[in-house]
Amino acid sequence: MNLTLVRKYNKLLRKTDGILLHNPLLTLGLALPLAIIPSYGLIGTAAVSVAMLVCFVPTVFLSGLIGNRLPLWLRVVVYPVVSCLLLIPARYLVQNISPLIFDTIGVYFSLICVNSLLMYSIEKVQNKKPVAVLTFALRQWLGACLIAFLCGAIRELLANGSLWGFVILKDLPRLPVAQMALGGFILFGFLAALCRLIHRLILSFSLKAGSNLPQSSTERGEAGK
Amino acid sequence: MNSLRHHAPYIRHPESSRTVMSDAVIALVPLYFMSYFYYGSRVLFVGAFSALLCLACDWACNYLLYRRINFRDLSALVTGIIISMLMPPTIDFYVVAAACLFAILVTKAPFGGTGHNVFNPAAAGLAFATLCWSSKMFQYVQPLQKLPFTIDESVSILQGPTATLKLGGIPRLGLTELLLGNFPGTIGSTYTLIIFACLIYLIARNAAKWYLTLSYLIPVALLSAVNHPYGVDPLESIANEMFAGSLFFVSVYLLNDPVTTPKYRIARILYGFSAGLMTMFFRYNSPFELSAVFAILLMNALSPAFDCFCEWLMPKLQTATEKGGTNE
Numbered sequence: 001m002n003l004t005l006v007r008k009y010n011k012l013l014r015k016t017d018g019i020l021l022h023n024p025l026l027t028l029g030l031a032l033p034l035a036i037i038p039s040y041g042l043i044g045t046a047a048v049s050v051a052m053l054v055c056f057v058p059t060v061f062l063s064g065l066i067g068n069r070l071p072l073w074l075r076v077v078v079y080p081v082v083s084c085l086l087l088i089p090a091r092y093l094v095q096n097i098s099p100l101i102f103d104t105i106g107v108y109f110s111l112i113c114v115n116s117l118l119m120y121s122i123e124k125v126q127n128k129k130p131v132a133v134l135t136f137a138l139r140q141w142l143g144a145c146l147i148a149f150l151c152g153a154i155r156e157l158l159a160n161g162s163l164w165g166f167v168i169l170k171d172l173p174r175l176p177v178a179q180m181a182l183g184g185f186i187l188f189g190f191l192a193a194l195c196r197l198i199h200r201l202i203l204s205f206s207l208k209a210g211s212n213l214p215q216s217s218t219e220r221g222e223a224g225k
Numbered sequence: 226m227n228s229l230r231h232h233a234p235y236i237r238h239p240e241s242s243r244t245v246m247s248d249a250v251i252a253l254v255p256l257y258f259m260s261y262f263y264y265g266s267r268v269l270f271v272g273a274f275s276a277l278l279c280l281a282c283d284w285a286c287n288y289l290l291y292r293r294i295n296f297r298d299l300s301a302l303v304t305g306i307i308i309s310m311l312m313p314p315t316i317d318f319y320v321v322a323a324a325c326l327f328a329i330l331v332t333k334a335p336f337g338g339t340g341h342n343v344f345n346p347a348a349a350g351l352a353f354a355t356l357c358w359s360s361k362m363f364q365y366v367q368p369l370q371k372l373p374f375t376i377d378e379s380v381s382i383l384q385g386p387t388a389t390l391k392l393g394g395i396p397r398l399g400l401t402e403l404l405l406g407n408f409p410g411t412i413g414s415t416y417t418l419i420i421f422a423c424l425i426y427l428i429a430r431n432a433a434k435w436y437l438t439l440s441y442l443i444p445v446a447l448l449s450a451v452n453h454p455y456g457v458d459p460l461e462s463i464a465n466e467m468f469a470g471s472l473f474f475v476s477v478y479l480l481n482d483p484v485t486t487p488k489y490r491i492a493r494i495l496y497g498f499s500a501g502l503m504t505m506f507f508r509y510n511s512p513f514e515l516s517a518v519f520a521i522l523l524m525n526a527l528s529p530a531f532d533c534f535c536e537w538l539m540p541k542l543q544t545a546t547e548k549g550g551t552n553e
Contacts, residue, residue: 175323175357176357176358177356177357180356182356186331189335193335
């Protein structure tokens, strides 16, 4: 029964690779400044997520379609330029979330076009089929957004006692450092450690379940002899 | 045959973590009781709360991380007492709790516990509290009054002399007041005379290095003598800068932390000198009064670099000395 659960868990991990396993932010540490500094609240995180969906996913898909036809030195230049062009429609979408958010976050929107996550994803999808490329890009985006949203919610709650601007905790003491980059990095460190702990616990559980199998098969073998 | 098996290094030394930390506790206890004389029983509660919380947190972290819980390890106790000594007497308990939790949970436990921390936990906890609640961290009261347990509007809040110095003013404190700490300040870091006596005790017990404290105080004294306000004697300016805040306390207790200081003597002198320079730089250019703590944290990060520099420098010096001897 244990082994069945482990198989189910492994299957789930394979399906959600990039979201739960190999999360670009927590496991791989990619695009951390992009995720930490604008995600001081849920509004900022939502704006960056929408902009990433518009800029990041199509660029990675395009890189998967073109593949190795472009040399490496050109790939490094072309795809960020494509991502920059996509930032123009992204701006109009983001302004629907909050009119001032583009000016508030400022330079971090430009970082969506040139960041380590984009470069990693472009190189990762070189020999994949289009559908696989699209799902890979979407999983990477979803994994990054999920953690950024979690981080943004915790930080906004700690700093202002609110979520999406609505005050929830009125009388509790505030922690202004949560909105600073320092607070974001510390929170990310703890989330990464928590993620690692959960994975290690599940791994030890699966190892226990796996260790039962050869033993029982050996016993069966011996009984057969 | 019975044989004892120990891991390397096989060093026999009279000083251990326990002896160094118990010396630090002994040197902090007079300040703790002196604060009771100045501010009443509230500060005793603040000190006890901070020390016990740090100890409990340290033990809990060791338990959760499957490390051996060492009840003889007093480093968390020292951290807790230092945090409380650098807090104002009117401080809320939740600020103390946040500083202690940050010190142990963020600065100490994730790096491997006692002896492995990169930054001084007490300094990090205080820096965190300063960044979060800067207005509460610099609200002082007139000494020689019994503070109520709950601080209300009846307690008059004053500015410390360091704030006056930062604004370009002159605190006008007498030498006796400076030495006895009879002016608005933190709970336990203004009693210069007692801190000096504790420093002598720590040096005699080899728990503090005289050259480290001295190398820290020299640039502070030089810069405050050069940059003295108009109409103030340079000596008075030195005394104000060194003793009218928590700078002297930091130079004795935080700077001499055996874990975060460099290992070589020359490196320690350079470390102390740079920390002194940075303290004065922060004092002139930062919005916070607790500049010494931030300078120490910055120097903690550079501590291995000082050791590396020393390792690079020492063979060169040795070669130069040998060459000089051969020429003679």
